[in-house]
Amino acid sequence: MPGGGGQPRRGHPLPRLLAALDSGRLHITTGCEAPYDICVIAVPTPLRDGVPDLSCVESAGRAVAPHLRPGATVVLESTTYPGTTEDLLGPILEAGSGLRAGRDFRLGYSPERIDPGNPTWRLENTPKAVAGIDPASLAAVRAFYDRITERTVPVSSLRTAELTKLLENTFRQVNIALVNELAMCAGPLGIDIWEAVDAAATKPFGFMPFYPGPGVGGHCLPVDPSYLSWQVRRELHHDVRLVSLANEINEQMPEYVIRRMEKGLGRDLRGASVLVLGLAYKRNTGDVRESPAVHIAELLVRRGARVRAVEPHADSAHLPDDVLLVELTGAEVRAADAVVLATDHDAFDYPLIERNASYLFDARNRCGAADRL
Numbered sequence: 001m002p003g004g005g006g007q008p009r010r011g012h013p014l015p016r017l018l019a020a021l022d023s024g025r026l027h028i029t030t031g032c033e034a035p036y037d038i039c040v041i042a043v044p045t046p047l048r049d050g051v052p053d054l055s056c057v058e059s060a061g062r063a064v065a066p067h068l069r070p071g072a073t074v075v076l077e078s079t080t081y082p083g084t085t086e087d088l089l090g091p092i093l094e095a096g097s098g099l100r101a102g103r104d105f106r107l108g109y110s111p112e113r114i115d116p117g118n119p120t121w122r123l124e125n126t127p128k129a130v131a132g133i134d135p136a137s138l139a140a141v142r143a144f145y146d147r148i149t150e151r152t153v154p155v156s157s158l159r160t161a162e163l164t165k166l167l168e169n170t171f172r173q174v175n176i177a178l179v180n181e182l183a184m185c186a187g188p189l190g191i192d193i194w195e196a197v198d199a200a201a202t203k204p205f206g207f208m209p210f211y212p213g214p215g216v217g218g219h220c221l222p223v224d225p226s227y228l229s230w231q232v233r234r235e236l237h238h239d240v241r242l243v244s245l246a247n248e249i250n251e252q253m254p255e256y257v258i259r260r261m262e263k264g265l266g267r268d269l270r271g272a273s274v275l276v277l278g279l280a281y282k283r284n285t286g287d288v289r290e291s292p293a294v295h296i297a298e299l300l301v302r303r304g305a306r307v308r309a310v311e312p313h314a315d316s317a318h319l320p321d322d323v324l325l326v327e328l329t330g331a332e333v334r335a336a337d338a339v340v341l342a343t344d345h346d347a348f349d350y351p352l353i354e355r356n357a358s359y360l361f362d363a364r365n366r367c368g369a370a371d372r373l
C-alpha cells in the first residue's frame with residue numbers, strides 16, 4: 001500500500017475499503033469465474049527492452065472474455081498507445097466470447113488518473129476522461145463512472161482518450177526534463193533554480209511550476225512517453241524528439257547528483273560511506289519502481305562506496321542487495337562521509353539530519369543549508 005505504516009492520512013481509502021468489506025456487499029477474488037455487468041481492466045503496461053509489453057492486457061482480456069455476456073461493459077484503464085482498446089483488446093474479447101464489440105457488448109477506455117499519496121486529488125474528485133467504441137458504449141462507461149467520480153469528461157474516440165493519458169504524462173516528463181536541464185545550467189551560472197521556479201510560478205497565467213530532482217521514477221513517467229514514441233516510430237517512421245531528449249536528460253540525473261556530491265566533497269566516492277535518504281521514487285510512498293533514488297544507490301555501490309539507506313515506507317525485499325537498510329538516527333548520519341537526500345519523505349527528521357551531517361547533498365530542496373541541485 002503506498003505510504004504504508006503509521007496512521008491512514010486524510011482521504012486515505014483504507015477505512016472506506018474496510019467498511020465496504022464489512023457491509024458484505026464487496027467481495028474480492030483473485031479469479032474471474034463469474035459473469036459480470038462491468039469489467040474494469042487496470043493491469044500493468046510496462047516496457048520490455050524499450051517496447052510496449054501488453055501481455056497483461058492480453059491475458060486479462062483472455063481471462064474475462066469467456067464470462068462476457070450480451071449487454072455487459074468492459075473498460076480498459078491501463079495506460080497504453082492509441083489503438084490498443086479497439087485493435088488489441090476488442091478482438092481478444094470477441095474471440096473469447098463469440099460476441100461483437102458495440103453490437104453485443106460495450107467497450108470503453110478511461111485512463112487511470114491516480115496520484116498516490118495525494119490527499120487533495122482522489123479518485124472521486126479527479127475528473128475522469130471516458131470514451132467508448134460507439135455512442136452506446138460511451139453512455140454505459142460514463143454512467144458507470146458518474147456513480148464513482150464527481151465529473152466525467154466524454155472524449156469522442158477510444159484513440160483520443162488513449163492519447164489524452166499519454167499527453168498528460170509526456171507533458172510532465174518533458175517539463176521535468178526542462179527544469180532538470182536548467183538546474184544543471186543554473187548552478188554553474190550562480191543562479192538558484194528553485195528561487196527562479198518559485199518566482200516564475202507567481203505568474204498567474206501561462207506557467208506551471210515543475211521542480212528539479214534526481215530523475216523521474218515509478219511506472220508512469222519513465223514508461224508512458226515511450227509508448228507514444230514507439231507507436232509514432234512504428235506507424236509514422238518519425239521520432240518524437242522531445243520524448244527522446246526528455247528521457248535522456250531525466251535518466252542522466254542520478255549520475256549528475258553523484259558528480260555534484262563528488263565536487264562538493266572534493267573527492268571521489270570510492271571507499272566513502274554514503275547514507276541515502278529515501279529510496280522511493282515519490283515522497284511519502286514506498287514505491288521503488290524505476291526509482292532514481294535506487295539508481296543513485298546502485299551507482300554509488302558501483303563506484304565503490306559503502307551505501308546505507310533509510311526508507312521508512314518500502315519493504316526491504318524490493319531494495320538493492322548491496323544497500324544496507326538502516327534507521328534514521330543521529331549516529332547513522334554522523335557516521336556517513338556523505339548524506340544524500342534523494343526522496344523528501346515527511347517522516348524524516350530534517351533538523352536531525354542537518355545537525356549531524358558532515359556533508360549533505362539535497363536533491364529535493366528540503367534542507368536550507370545543504371549543497372543542493
Ligand SMILES: NC(=O)c1ccc[n+]([C@@H]2O[C@H](COP(=O)([O-])OP(=O)(O)OC[C@H]3O[C@@H](n4cnc5c(N)ncnc54)[C@H](O)[C@@H]3O)[C@@H](O)[C@H]2O)c1
Nearest residue numbers: 042043044045056059060077078079112113114115116219
Ligand atoms: N498506480 C497508479 O498510480 C497509476 C496511475 C495512472 C495510471 N496507471 C496505469 O494503470 C495501469 C496499472 O497500474 P498499477 O500501478 O495499478 O499496476 P500494478 O502493478 O499495481 O498491477 C495492477 C493489478 O494488475 C494485476 N495483474 C497483473 N497482471 C495481470 C494479468 N495478466 N491479469 C490480471 N491481472 C493482472 C496485479 O496483480 C495487480 O493487482 C498501468 O497501465 C499504469 O500505467 C497507474
